[in-house]
Amino acid sequence: MPELAEVARIVHFIRKHLVGKTLANVQAQNDDIVYGKAGTSAAEFQKTMQGNKIVGAGQQGKYFWITMSKPPHVVMHFGMTGWMKIKNADTYYYRTTNADDKDWPPKYWKFLLETDETPKTEAAFVDPRRLARVRLVDCPADDIRQYTPLKENGPDPVTDKDILTIEWLQDKIKSKKVPIKALLLDQANISGIGNWMGDEILYHAKIHPEQYSNTLTDEQIKQLHTSIDYVCTTSVGVLADSEQFPEEWLFKHRWSKGKKNQPSVLPNGNKIVFLTVGGRTSAVVPSVQRKTGPVAKEISDEDLEDVKEKKVAVNSKRKRTAVKEEDDDDDDKDEVVAPKRAASRRGTRSTRSSTTGRVKKERD
Numbered sequence: 001m002p003e004l005a006e007v008a009r010i011v012h013f014i015r016k017h018l019v020g021k022t023l024a025n026v027q028a029q030n031d032d033i034v035y036g037k038a039g040t041s042a043a044e045f046q047k048t049m050q051g052n053k054i055v056g057a058g059q060q061g062k063y064f065w066i067t068m069s070k071p072p073h074v075v076m077h078f079g080m081t082g083w084m085k086i087k088n089a090d091t092y093y094y095r096t097t098n099a100d101d102k103d104w105p106p107k108y109w110k111f112l113l114e115t116d117e118t119p120k121t122e123a124a125f126v127d128p129r130r131l132a133r134v135r136l137v138d139c140p141a142d143d144i145r146q147y148t149p150l151k152e153n154g155p156d157p158v159t160d161k162d163i164l165t166i167e168w169l170q171d172k173i174k175s176k177k178v179p180i181k182a183l184l185l186d187q188a189n190i191s192g193i194g195n196w197m198g199d200e201i202l203y204h205a206k207i208h209p210e211q212y213s214n215t216l217t218d219e220q221i222k223q224l225h226t227s228i229d230y231v232c233t234t235s236v237g238v239l240a241d242s243e244q245f246p247e248e249w250l251f252k253h254r255w256s257k258g259k260k261n262q263p264s265v266l267p268n269g270n271k272i273v274f275l276t277v278g279g280r281t282s283a284v285v286p287s288v289q290r291k292t293g294p295v296a297k298e299i300s301d302e303d304l305e306d307v308k309e310k311k312v313a314v315n316s317k318r319k320r321t322a323v324k325e326e327d328d329d330d331d332d333k334d335e336v337v338a339p340k341r342a343a344s345r346r347g348t349r350s351t352r353s354s355t356t357g358r359v360k361k362e363r364d
Contacts, residue, residue, distance in 0.1 A: 002078045004061055004157065004192030005235035006093050010084050011064050012239055013091045014057040017121050018066070022053045024116035034110050034127060038135030045111060048072055048136055056141065060156045061191020065137075065144055072136040073144055079131030087122040093240040110134065154190045157232040164190065166225045173213045173221055179296045180216065180224075181209035181282060190228075196251055197235070199283045201227045203250045208289045209282045210275070215293030254283040 002010075026049040028035075028042035035041050053069040065075040076082075085091055085106050105112055108128045115121040125134065139147050155163040176183055183189055184198045193201065202209050205227035207220055216224070238244035245251055253266055264272035266285065275282045 001080045001194060002062065002083070002093075003194035003197050004232055005197070005238075005240035007059055007062055007064050007078065007192070008158070008236040009093050009239040009241075010091060011057050011059045013086055013089055014054075014064075014066060014084070014123075017086050017089060018054050018113070018115070018123060019057055020054065021115040021117060021121060023049050023051065023113055024120070025114040026050045026111065028111040029109065031110055031130065033130045034132050035134055038133040040134070040136045042111070045074070045134060045136065049074070049111075049113070058144070059159065060145060060150050061153055061187060062194070063150055063153065063191070065150075067141040067144065071140065072138040073141060075135050075137050075144070075149065076125070077133045077149075079127060079129065079133065081129045082125070082127035082132030085124045085126060087124075093242070153187050156191045157193070157228050158236050161229070164225075164228070166222055169225050169228075170218065170221050173216055173224075175214075177212055177214045179210050180207060180213045181280075183213050184228075185280075192232070193228075195280065195282075196254075197231060199254070200231045200250050203283075203285055203289060204230060206288050206290070208291045208295060209284060210295035211291055212294050212296070217292075220292070250283055250285070 026046050028046040028049075030042045035045060049068070054066055055069050056067040058065050058067070063075060063077050065073055067073045083091070087104055104122065104124075106124050106126050108126045109124045110127055110132070111125045111134070113121075113123040125132070135149070137144060137147050144150060155168075157164055172189060173180070173183065178186075181198050181202060184193045184201065185195070199209070201224070205220070205224040207216065207224060235245065242251060248267060250266070250272065254264060254272055264274075264283075266272065270285050270287050273284050273286060275284055
């Protein structure tokens with residue numbers, strides 16, 4: 001799914017092509033999940049946007065927003081397969097081989113925007129699997145991060161460097177007893193880190209993903225902080241274009257998993273292995289990421305019960321918020337998957353998975 005860097009890419013294109021322009025035509029398709037689960041409707045969205053002017057765009061982790069000349073403003077989350085397309089602009093962070101991606105309006109669109117200029121700018125929000133969320137937030141534009149869903153999420157590693165300090169990270173890590181990767185992927189702790197970014201960060205920090213957070217030394221936490229800043233700043237700086245990622249990055253070589261006669265190894269010969277913990281796959285380099293303390297598979301039954309009790313308490317609390325569903329769909333798979341596209345008319349709603357045509361650039 002789109003993570004911090006991929007979302008930064010689309011915010012860049014929104015600022016480049018849409019900010020400062022008035023919307024002459026807005027269409028929104030009924031979807032009681034994409035809109036409904038975010039507490040709004042397609043009709044309300046369309047009414048709000050029609051004739052309004054886009055004055056800004058911003059990001060906090062996997063969430064991004066468009067601020068209008070008057071409230072409410074639009075806050076969005078891509079889920080697993082959501083994206084924004086701008087006609088005649090290369091917004092994708094991967095190279096697509098799907099001819100349908102050139103069609104307009106695109107398949108599985110949720111809303112369409114047209115500006116009042118000549119020539120007009122056209123944009124579309126698409127989502128085949130309907131795990132994305134589009135909501136309206138009625139607040140002053142400058143205060144948008146003080147409102148749900150943004151206020152429930154942690155600091156952004158790129159825009160909130162003044163908050164995400166070494167001292168802040170030390171306090172956060174030492175206050176919890178969870179596998180360190182789980183801590184990084186929890187959006188309530190830090191916004192924007194997903195599966196591939198979490199693996200990349202831990203690889204450069206030389207920390208095993210299953211090691212418990214409260215067992216990390218101050219030196220390890222310092223290295224983790226450096227790694228978070230390095231991976232996030234670098235990937236956002238190139239707008240998630242993986243062809244521009246450093247060649248030694250884990251990302252550039254992990255995708256050979258499952259390909260015949262192509263072992264998963266780094267250029268220096270270090271082997272990449274894949275671990276599944278809690279239903280999530282982690283890419284790990286054992287020769288670099290050594291266990292220096294207890295890991296998830298080695299804790300006692302008593303500790304497990306303690307973790308379960310805390311998890312139940314946290315889940316109960318989260319169910320009372322409006323953002324639970326976005327937090328649960330936060331990680332993509334390591335395998336390259338192209339599920340079959342469901343037969344449907346363009347613009348109609350489908351609950352089936354579809355062919356996204358996604359091919360990571362470094363895999364070509």
